[in-house]
Amino acid sequence: MSSMIRLLSLLGILxxxxxxxxxxxxxxxxxxxxxxxxxxxxxxxxxxxxxxxxPTAEAVLNALGDNRLLYRPSDKALFYxxxxxxxxxxxxxxxxxxxxxxxxxxxxxxxxRRAVEAAVGTLTxxxxxxxKRRQAAEAVFRSRDAATLPALAKAIAAERDDxxxxxxxxxxxxxFLTADGIADSDRIAAxxxxxxxxxxxxxxxxxxVAGRGSPVLKLAAETAIEAIDRRLAIAxxxxxxxxxxxxxxxxxxxxxxxxxxFGVMGIINxxxxxxxxxxxxxxxxxQEICRTRFPGLFDWSLPVALPLAFLVAGGVGALIERxxxxxxxxxxxxxxxxxxxxxxxxxxxxRSIFGPTNREVGAPSYMSGAFDVMGVTIxxxxxxxxxxxxFVFLGLIAVLKLTPFGLRMRAVTQxxxxxxxxxxxxxxxxxxxxxLGSGIAGIAGVALSQIDxxxxxxxxxxxxxxFMVVVFGGVGNLWGTFVSALTLGVANKFLEPYAGAVxxxxxxxxxxILFIQKRPRGLFALKGRSVEA
Amino acid sequence: xxxxxxxxLTLIDGKGRIFLGILxxxxxxxxASNLMLPPTSAxxxxxxxxxxxxxxxxxxxxxxxxxxxxxxxxxxxxxxGAFFALGGYAMGMYLMRQIGTRGVYGNPVxxxxxxFLNWQELPWYWYGFSSFPFAMLMVVLxxxxxxxxxxxxxxxxxxxxxxxxxxxxAMTFAxxxxxxxxDMGFGGNNGLTDFKDLLGFNIQAQGMxxxxxxxxxxxxxxxxxxxxxMVTSTYGKVLIAIRDAESRARFLGYRVEHYKLLAFxxxxxxxxxxxxxxxxxxxxxxxxxxxxxNSIEAVIWVAVGGRGTLVGAALGAVVVNFAKTWxxxxxxxxxxxxxxxxxxxxxxxxxxxxxxxxxTFTRRRRADDGVAGTPVPQxxxx
Numbered sequence: 001m002s003s004m005i006r007l008l009s010l011l012g013i014l015x016x017x018x019x020x021x022x023x024x025x026x027x028x029x030x031x032x033x034x035x036x037x038x039x040x041x042x043x044x045x046x047x048x049x050x051x052x053x054x055p056t057a058e059a060v061l062n063a064l065g066d067n068r069l070l071y072r073p074s075d076k077a078l079f080y081x082x083x084x085x086x087x088x089x090x091x092x093x094x095x096x097x098x099x100x101x102x103x104x105x106x107x108x109x110x111x112x113r114r115a116v117e118a119a120v121g122t123l124t125x126x127x128x129x130x131x132k133r134r135q136a137a138e139a140v141f142r143s144r145d146a147a148t149l150p151a152l153a154k155a156i157a158a159e160r161d162d163x164x165x166x167x168x169x170x171x172x173x174x175x176f177l178t179a180d181g182i183a184d185s186d187r188i189a190a191x192x193x194x195x196x197x198x199x200x201x202x203x204x205x206x207x208x209v210a211g212r213g214s215p216v217l218k219l220a221a222e223t224a225i226e227a228i229d230r231r232l233a234i235a236x237x238x239x240x241x242x243x244x245x246x247x248x249x250x251x252x253x254x255x256x257x258x259x260x261x262f263g264v265m266g267i268i269n270x271x272x273x274x275x276x277x278x279x280x281x282x283x284x285x286x287q288e289i290c291r292t293r294f295p296g297l298f299d300w301s302l303p304v305a306l307p308l309a310f311l312v313a314g315g316v317g318a319l320i321e322r323x324x325x326x327x328x329x330x331x332x333x334x335x336x337x338x339x340x341x342x343x344x345x346x347x348x349x350x351r352s353i354f355g356p357t358n359r360e361v362g363a364p365s366y367m368s369g370a371f372d373v374m375g376v377t378i379x380x381x382x383x384x385x386x387x388x389x390x391f392v393f394l395g396l397i398a399v400l401k402l403t404p405f406g407l408r409m410r411a412v413t414q415x416x417x418x419x420x421x422x423x424x425x426x427x428x429x430x431x432x433x434x435x436l437g438s439g440i441a442g443i444a445g446v447a448l449s450q451i452d453x454x455x456x457x458x459x460x461x462x463x464x465x466x467f468m469v470v471v472f473g474g475v476g477n478l479w480g481t482f483v484s485a486l487t488l489g490v491a492n493k494f495l496e497p498y499a500g501a502v503x504x505x506x507x508x509x510x511x512x513i514l515f516i517q518k519r520p521r522g523l524f525a526l527k528g529r530s531v532e533a
Numbered sequence: 534x535x536x537x538x539x540x541x542l543t544l545i546d547g548k549g550r551i552f553l554g555i556l557x558x559x560x561x562x563x564x565a566s567n568l569m570l571p572p573t574s575a576x577x578x579x580x581x582x583x584x585x586x587x588x589x590x591x592x593x594x595x596x597x598x599x600x601x602x603x604x605x606x607x608x609x610x611x612x613x614g615a616f617f618a619l620g621g622y623a624m625g626m627y628l629m630r631q632i633g634t635r636g637v638y639g640n641p642v643x644x645x646x647x648x649f650l651n652w653q654e655l656p657w658y659w660y661g662f663s664s665f666p667f668a669m670l671m672v673v674l675x676x677x678x679x680x681x682x683x684x685x686x687x688x689x690x691x692x693x694x695x696x697x698x699x700x701x702x703a704m705t706f707a708x709x710x711x712x713x714x715x716d717m718g719f720g721g722n723n724g725l726t727d728f729k730d731l732l733g734f735n736i737q738a739q740g741m742x743x744x745x746x747x748x749x750x751x752x753x754x755x756x757x758x759x760x761x762x763m764v765t766s767t768y769g770k771v772l773i774a775i776r777d778a779e780s781r782a783r784f785l786g787y788r789v790e791h792y793k794l795l796a797f798x799x800x801x802x803x804x805x806x807x808x809x810x811x812x813x814x815x816x817x818x819x820x821x822x823x824x825x826x827n828s829i830e831a832v833i834w835v836a837v838g839g840r841g842t843l844v845g846a847a848l849g850a851v852v853v854n855f856a857k858t859w860x861x862x863x864x865x866x867x868x869x870x871x872x873x874x875x876x877x878x879x880x881x882x883x884x885x886x887x888x889x890x891x892x893t894f895t896r897r898r899r900a901d902d903g904v905a906g907t908p909v910p911q912x913x914x915x
Binding site: 336341344352464502510513516 | 609683686687689690691692694695696698699700702703704706707710711713714825826829832833836866869870872873874875876877879880881884
């Protein structure tokens, strides 16, 4: 089969080589049809040019659409101007110097414009690039111009890419369904092909068909619509779950550091959001250096920013703990106020250094783009953030469960005085825990810089959500934080379609306020004496 | 043996006498200077400054309300800005209804923003706000009711400490989001503004400004007295006991949640009144007043002045806001640094605020004179 095609294409090249001069003559005649004032003639000419397969056809048609096509009334020669203003001969594409004189533009009206669009569409159906062909097929699917049927048939026969071929078939089926004078059997077959798309476009088209076709066709269309509805419902659910998980993983990233400081030291760190902000700005600085010094290493900016953000935010956290928080142990409400003051200072400092406007943080190549699963678009950026947050979460669990530091930290969480009596230096553990929590917030900042605006207010927008996550999940319990972040994320996304984004959020806040009345210590409360401290 | 002092002397102690004296003096002097002295006089207080001071007095009332719950009952509310804003909105709704046909669209019933949003009739919750007494009732009732329901739920299930602070913050945040929505019928993002009349008098007029300022001073004095009555009574003693050792007070047989609920509700009503007086003086109320940052800022006023003193709260509110007006005008870059540093320094080095510093100073002097100072109740650690 493939050798056959190769043979045929070889033959094609040979034939083309032989008939080239003859074609050029033909083309000249074809193009001359546009050199007129008569709209009907121009419209006919457009079709002829599109079918001629001349190499300059696309350029000429595009020029016509943009009002850059001119003709010389004396000899009906056709020229098009390119972006730089140079004149090309329509038949050969060669630059004409000196610029020809006495030219008149080829006139356009809406009918002509439509014809140009359709013709360009058919031309790109044969484009050598698969992506362009697919785009053209989609365009035909939407326009459903019956005039493109012959071109479509030709394109389907020549197409070798399965995906594009399917798109072309769908476009053809769409025309079958809407055009007049198509046999019922063809239409019923077309219903199946269109239904296979399974999206809103296909659905609305089938509804039209069901409204006016023969009984058999109607039945086929209605069954197809039901199938599409089922599929769409599943896709919507899957989409909500995915968006919810995606939001949940962002909440998890923002809250998990807080869960540590709040859990271990029982203090409310109002400056936690600013640690996230510091992480995001670290990413920005790393990327700026990458851009100016090592443009080739841009894709490495995020892996480089991660440890740096951890160190910077962790360092700032350790400093805050040493200078302020250490002096306020046993006074959680005062700590809350002091850390709020620190958050104001950090915000203003960043505003003074980097300016109050949003800074641009770019996405490396592996973070951009998207793919489809069951009709749900999943962007790589979101996917990476979900994976990354899971990774951070598991890493943190590992630190807490497997390292000596984690052991000490858990001991201090459960019973500070007993831990101290056993020889654990609790002030040191406090400082390290605070630095760890802040560092993780910094890492979260790297991830959030990819999906949010990097501005001095970045942290503020996450602080209340983070508290809600931690309190809902239960203080001092990382798994609680995990479950709570994902639950709140998914719940938020499922509420959104019914209540709207803002009202959904309000409902969740009210729910949380009520929930805390019922279970003041969260979903998974720590048990034991430490609770009633 | 202590001889029982006359009630009025326990109610208004030394600090209180100085505070009320200064308040009355300032009010009379400012009003007189604005109304009687010619604008060219060096001692003339311009009308904008009168309104500015009126604004400070409203903040002071909010601070006194906050001190009542935080300083005497240990409830750190990060949502008092919400009660303040609700009172403000109730007043704003009355003022909106007074505009009548003078709005941009000239609709006699609907405020401009509703006409703009193509609303056909007034939502039910706007009914009655054309009446001043009803609006004033709502100024007190709406924040009071919210505080009552919220407090009843929270105190009954013994939500205390930082958890309570977080959920009060969530409450004001939820209200912020809600009032931003256009469908709520409170003017959305822009809030309520373009007020014309209050009780038939032009709100921009000099006389009205001075009146509003004087009423704010009166409200502050009354608020202070109400709070004083509460904290000097037996009820107040129990309140302080709850602040210092909640479980012990409960085991002694006191219904802790009832005591807390009363203080919280009264405090919210006072905040509502402060908001209602604030709105006509600044001429606008918008959802930004619900921002959690505002509520926390109010807490720092109390901390700066000295929590658990009432007078200190009022003092702190005036001092901090004066500094804010001055700094945001002179050195806008510095203001957030200064405010942030204030939070840190006050919590670290001045746990009893300005008044605490002052008291330590006077007590030392009295000790030098060989007179033992009266024991001052120490706000206990949480």
